[in-house]
Amino acid sequence: MFFKMLIKTVLTALALWPVVLSPVPVRSLSPSLNDDVLGLIVFKADLQDAKQKLASWNEDDDNPCDWVGVKCNPRSKRVTELLLDGFSLSGRIGRGLLQLQFLRKLSLANNNLTGSISPSLARLESLRIIDLTGNSLSGSVPDDFFGQCGSLRAISLARNQFSGKIPGSLGSCSSLAAINLSSNQFSGSLPAEIWTMSGLRSLDLSGNLLQGEIPKGGFEALSNLRVINLSRNQLSGELPDGIGSCLLLRSIDLSENLLSGYLPETMQKLSLCSYLNLSKNSFAGEVPQWIGEMRSLETLDFSLNMFSGQVPDSIGNLNSLKVLNFSTNRLTGTLPESMGNSAGLLALDFSQNSMTGDLPGWIFRSSMQQVSLADNRLSGDAKVPISTVTVNSLQNIQALDLSGNDFSGEIPNGIGALSSLQHLNLSRNSLFGRIPSSMGQLKILNVLDLSHNRLNGSIPVEIGGAYALKELWLESNFLEGNIPTSIEKCTLVTCLILSQNTLTGPIPVTLAKLTDLQDVDLSLNRLSGTLPKQLANLPHLLSFNISHNNLQGELPAGGFFNTISPTAVSGNPSLCGSAVNRSCPAVLPKPIVLNPNSSSDSTSGELPANVGHRRIILSISALIAIGAAAFIVVGVIAITVLNLRVRSSTSRSAAAIALSGGDEFSQSPTTDANSGKLVMFSGEPDFSTGAHALLNKDCELGRGGFGAVYRTVLQDGRPVAIKKLIVSSLVKSQHDFEREVKKLGKVKHPNLVALEGYYWTPSLQLLIYEYVCGGSLYKHLHEGSGENYLSWNERFNIILGTAKSLAHLHQSNIIHCNIKSSNVLIDSSGEAKVGDFGLVRLLPMLDRYVLSSKIQSALGYMAPEFACRTVKITEKCDVYGFGVLVLEVVAGKRPVEYMEDDVVVLCDMVRTALEEGKVEECVDGRLQGKLPAEEAVPVMKLGLICTSQVPSHRPDMGEVVNILEMIRCPSEGQELG
Incomplete structure (x- = not known):
C-alpha cells in the first residue's frame, strides 16, 4: 500500500513538471524502489491505452519483466527492450523512459503518438535502437538531438509529421549505422555532416521536401553504405562521381527528383548493386554500355527520363535481371536479341519510346510475366512470334500491352494458350482478320482491348468463356453480326465498348444480367429493334451510348435512363421518349364489334329492351383496363386485411416495450412473436411512451435505408431514438444479431451517436440510441x-x-x-x-x-x-x-x-x-x-x-x-x- 501511495505521489508531482523527458530524481525517495517499474508507470500515465494492451503493467510488481512488451536481462532483471509496436497507443512520449538506464531497444512504431521529440531521449547511454515509425509526432527535431547520442546504432522517425531542417548534429553520431527519416516534411538541403559518417550502412530520407544538390564530395567517405534512398524529394543537379566509391551498395533509389545530366561512369564499379531506380528525373544521354557490368542488378528502372539512342547489347549480360523499365524516354532502334539471355526476366516495359523493328520471339520464350511495348514504332506480323513458340513457354505471361504500334496480320489462334493472361491490349495497330475463338479459353482475363484495328467478322460466341472479363474494348473495327448473348456469362464486366463497327440485330436482353456494368458504348453501328426494358434495372450504370443506330420504340423508364444525355441516344429516328424530345405514338388496336344480327346460340345478339338497339364497341385495351381494375380492387381488399393483421402484431410487440415490469422483457431468447428480449446497456429498460411512439407517425424523426427512427422517452424523462429495422426479415439469427449489437454498444466516442440498447423478436428488431436534438x-x-x-x-x-x-x-x-x-x-x-x-x-x-x-x-x-x-x-x-x-x-x-x-x-x-x-x-x-x-x-x-x-x-x-x-x-x- 505504501508503494502505491508513493507511486501516486510521484505521478502527481511529475504531472506538474513542465519539462518533457527531463530526468526523474526518485532514487532518494526509497532505496527499495525499482527504477524500471517506476519509469514505465510514469511513461504509461502519459498514454491513452484504448485497447488495454498495457493492462498487465502493475505498479505493485517487484519488476516489470513479465509485462506485455517488456524484455529484461535475465540476470539483472533490468529492462533492456520496450516493444510496443501497433498497440494503438495515443498521447505523448513522457519522461518516464529516462529511468530505463539499461534500455537497449525502444520501439513505439505504428501507434498514434503525438507531440514533439525531446533531445534527452537519445542520451540514454545503453540505447542502441530507436523506432518511432508511423506515429503523428510533429515539430522539428532539436539541433542537439544527436549531440550526445551515446551508442545509438539505428534510428527511425519515418512516417511522422516532422518538419524543419535535418539537424547537423546527426554527423556527430559516429556509431549510427541506419537512419530512416522518410515520409516526413523535412526541408532544406542535405546536411553536409551526413557525408562524413563512415559507419553508415543505410540512409533513407525519401518522401520529404529536401532541395539542392548532392555535394560533389559526397559518398567518398561512405564506404560502408549498403542502402541509399533519396526518392520523392526535390533534389537537383548531377549525380556525383563519388557514388562509385560506395562499393558495398546494394540498393539505390533516387527516383522522383529533379536530377539531370549523364550517369557517372564510376557506377559500373557497383557490382553488388541489385536495385537501381532513377525514374522520374531528367537524366539524359544514351544508356551507357557499361550498364552490363552491374551484373547483380535485379531491378533496373530508368523510366520517365530523357535517355536517347539504342539500348546497348550489354544489357543482356544482366543474368539476374527480373524487372526492367525504360518507359517514357527517347529510345530508338530495336530491342537487342541479347536480352533473351536474361532467363529470369519477369517484367519488361519499353512503352512510350520510338523503338522500331519486329516483336522479338524471346519475349515468349522466357519466364516473362508482364510485357509493355506500347506506343512505339514496332512493326511486323504479330502472329509470327506467338505461333513459333511452344505452349509450355506461354504459361507465365500475365499482362501483354503492344498497343500503339504498327503490327499487322491476324491475331493467332494460339493466343488461347496464354492461360495466365489477365491483361491483353493490342489496340491502335493494323491487325485484321477475325477475333480468334480461343479468346474464350482465357479464363482469368480481366481486360481485352482490340480497339482501333481492322478486325472483321463477328464477335465470337466463345467470348462468354472468358468469364473473368471486366473490360471489353472492340471499338473502331469492322465487326459485324449480332452482339452474342453469351456475353451474359461475363458477369463481372463493368466496361463494354463496341462502338464504330457494323454490328446489326437487337441489343440482347442478356445485357441486363450484367449488374456490374458502368460504361456501355454501342454507338455508330447498325443495331435495330427496341431497347430491353430490363436495362433500367442496372444499378451501377454511369454511361450508355446508343447514338447513330437504327433503334426504335420507347427508351427504358427508370434508373439511369431517367437522366440519360440526349447525345447518347441521338441519331435513332424511330426512338421516342423525353430524352429525344419525341413522344411515343399511342397504340390503338382495332375494336371488337359485337354484331346484334349474330345468330349464335350462346348469345342471341339482341340487346336488352331497356338499352335499345345500339352497338357495343369494346377495344382490347378497354377490356384489359376493366380486368385490371377488378384485380386492383380485390388486391386492395386483400392487402388491407393483411395490413390490419400485421399492425395488430406490431402493436403487441410495441406494447411489450411500453411495459416496464412485466414478463414481456424476458432476458432470454423467445420464439413468441408477441414478446421479445429488451436489453439496455446501462440503467433500467423502462419506457413511458414506447408503444405510442412506434405507432404514432407524429413521433417519427425520419426514414433511411435501414429503417424508420422514432423519438420516445424513458421513465426518467430522458429521450431516446429508436430505429425500427425494415430489413429485419433478413436477420435470421438472434445470436449473431446480439453479438454484433453488443460490439457496437461498446464503441464510445464524443462524435458518435451512442447505442444504448436493443430489442429482439424474430419479426421485429429495434436499436435504441441516444437522442440528438x-x-x-x-x-x-x-x-x-x-x-x-x-x-x-x-x-x-x-x-x-x-x-x-x-x-x-x-x-x-x-x-x-x-x-x-x-x-x-x-x-x-x-x-x-x-x-x-x-x-x-x-x-x-x-x-x-x-x-x-x-x-x-x-x-x-x-x-x-x-x-x-x-x-x-x-x-x-x-x-x-x-x-x-x-x-x-x-x-x-x-x-x-x-x-x-x-x-x-x-x-x-x-x-x-x-x-x-x-x-x-x-x-x-x-x-x-x-x-x-x-x-x-x-x-x-x-x-x-x-x-x-x-x-x-x-x-x-x-x-x-x-x-x-x-x-x-x-x-x-x-x-x-
Whole structure:
C-alpha cells in the first residue's frame, strides 16, 4: 500500500513538471524502489491505452519483466527492450523512459503518438535502437538531438509529421549505422555532416521536401553504405562521381527528383548493386554500355527520363535481371536479341519510346510475366512470334500491352494458350482478320482491348468463356453480326465498348444480367429493334451510348435512363421518349364489334329492351383496363386485411416495450412473436411512451435505408431514438444479431451517436440510441433558412469531429459504409455525431448489390469499389464518403444535383474548378467574405484527395485528422486538440 501511495505521489508531482523527458530524481525517495517499474508507470500515465494492451503493467510488481512488451536481462532483471509496436497507443512520449538506464531497444512504431521529440531521449547511454515509425509526432527535431547520442546504432522517425531542417548534429553520431527519416516534411538541403559518417550502412530520407544538390564530395567517405534512398524529394543537379566509391551498395533509389545530366561512369564499379531506380528525373544521354557490368542488378528502372539512342547489347549480360523499365524516354532502334539471355526476366516495359523493328520471339520464350511495348514504332506480323513458340513457354505471361504500334496480320489462334493472361491490349495497330475463338479459353482475363484495328467478322460466341472479363474494348473495327448473348456469362464486366463497327440485330436482353456494368458504348453501328426494358434495372450504370443506330420504340423508364444525355441516344429516328424530345405514338388496336344480327346460340345478339338497339364497341385495351381494375380492387381488399393483421402484431410487440415490469422483457431468447428480449446497456429498460411512439407517425424523426427512427422517452424523462429495422426479415439469427449489437454498444466516442440498447423478436428488431436534438447536417446545409446557416467555424468543427469519429471506428475495425450528411447529427453544442455506424455488420447475408442499393441513396456518395464485386470493401470506402461530405459542407451543395437537362456531380465540379484555378468560387455563397481562404481551399483539396478513384491514393482517417488540425492556425489547433 505504501508503494502505491508513493507511486501516486510521484505521478502527481511529475504531472506538474513542465519539462518533457527531463530526468526523474526518485532514487532518494526509497532505496527499495525499482527504477524500471517506476519509469514505465510514469511513461504509461502519459498514454491513452484504448485497447488495454498495457493492462498487465502493475505498479505493485517487484519488476516489470513479465509485462506485455517488456524484455529484461535475465540476470539483472533490468529492462533492456520496450516493444510496443501497433498497440494503438495515443498521447505523448513522457519522461518516464529516462529511468530505463539499461534500455537497449525502444520501439513505439505504428501507434498514434503525438507531440514533439525531446533531445534527452537519445542520451540514454545503453540505447542502441530507436523506432518511432508511423506515429503523428510533429515539430522539428532539436539541433542537439544527436549531440550526445551515446551508442545509438539505428534510428527511425519515418512516417511522422516532422518538419524543419535535418539537424547537423546527426554527423556527430559516429556509431549510427541506419537512419530512416522518410515520409516526413523535412526541408532544406542535405546536411553536409551526413557525408562524413563512415559507419553508415543505410540512409533513407525519401518522401520529404529536401532541395539542392548532392555535394560533389559526397559518398567518398561512405564506404560502408549498403542502402541509399533519396526518392520523392526535390533534389537537383548531377549525380556525383563519388557514388562509385560506395562499393558495398546494394540498393539505390533516387527516383522522383529533379536530377539531370549523364550517369557517372564510376557506377559500373557497383557490382553488388541489385536495385537501381532513377525514374522520374531528367537524366539524359544514351544508356551507357557499361550498364552490363552491374551484373547483380535485379531491378533496373530508368523510366520517365530523357535517355536517347539504342539500348546497348550489354544489357543482356544482366543474368539476374527480373524487372526492367525504360518507359517514357527517347529510345530508338530495336530491342537487342541479347536480352533473351536474361532467363529470369519477369517484367519488361519499353512503352512510350520510338523503338522500331519486329516483336522479338524471346519475349515468349522466357519466364516473362508482364510485357509493355506500347506506343512505339514496332512493326511486323504479330502472329509470327506467338505461333513459333511452344505452349509450355506461354504459361507465365500475365499482362501483354503492344498497343500503339504498327503490327499487322491476324491475331493467332494460339493466343488461347496464354492461360495466365489477365491483361491483353493490342489496340491502335493494323491487325485484321477475325477475333480468334480461343479468346474464350482465357479464363482469368480481366481486360481485352482490340480497339482501333481492322478486325472483321463477328464477335465470337466463345467470348462468354472468358468469364473473368471486366473490360471489353472492340471499338473502331469492322465487326459485324449480332452482339452474342453469351456475353451474359461475363458477369463481372463493368466496361463494354463496341462502338464504330457494323454490328446489326437487337441489343440482347442478356445485357441486363450484367449488374456490374458502368460504361456501355454501342454507338455508330447498325443495331435495330427496341431497347430491353430490363436495362433500367442496372444499378451501377454511369454511361450508355446508343447514338447513330437504327433503334426504335420507347427508351427504358427508370434508373439511369431517367437522366440519360440526349447525345447518347441521338441519331435513332424511330426512338421516342423525353430524352429525344419525341413522344411515343399511342397504340390503338382495332375494336371488337359485337354484331346484334349474330345468330349464335350462346348469345342471341339482341340487346336488352331497356338499352335499345345500339352497338357495343369494346377495344382490347378497354377490356384489359376493366380486368385490371377488378384485380386492383380485390388486391386492395386483400392487402388491407393483411395490413390490419400485421399492425395488430406490431402493436403487441410495441406494447411489450411500453411495459416496464412485466414478463414481456424476458432476458432470454423467445420464439413468441408477441414478446421479445429488451436489453439496455446501462440503467433500467423502462419506457413511458414506447408503444405510442412506434405507432404514432407524429413521433417519427425520419426514414433511411435501414429503417424508420422514432423519438420516445424513458421513465426518467430522458429521450431516446429508436430505429425500427425494415430489413429485419433478413436477420435470421438472434445470436449473431446480439453479438454484433453488443460490439457496437461498446464503441464510445464524443462524435458518435451512442447505442444504448436493443430489442429482439424474430419479426421485429429495434436499436435504441441516444437522442440528438439538433437534427441532421443535411437539414442544416440544405433545408435551413437563408439567415440561419452554419458559420465556417461550425462547419470546420463538424468536419473535424466527423473525421475523428471515423478514425475511431477504423481503429475498432468497423467500417461505416454509409457516410453522408443525413447520417451526421448536430447536438445542442454544435458538435457532430455520426450515426448508423456498423449496421452493415448486422446483415451478413446481404450481398454487395443489395447493400449498395440500400445504403447508397445517390451515386455521388458511393466509392467506386462498391461497383466491383472483386474489390474488397475497406476503410477507404469511408474515406471516399467523407471526402464527398467535406465538399458538401464547404460548398453547401448536394453531392448530386439533378437539373432540368443535366446532372451535376459535386466532386467533378470542384475538381474542374481546381484545375481552372477557380476553386474558391465553389465555396457556399453564404460564406463569401466570411471565411479564411487559407483554411477553406486546403480543406476542399483534402476532400478531393479523399475522393480519389484509386483506394490506395486516399489517406487514412488518422492522417486526415492530422491534416485538418494542421490546416487550422496554431492557436485554434491547440483548442481543437
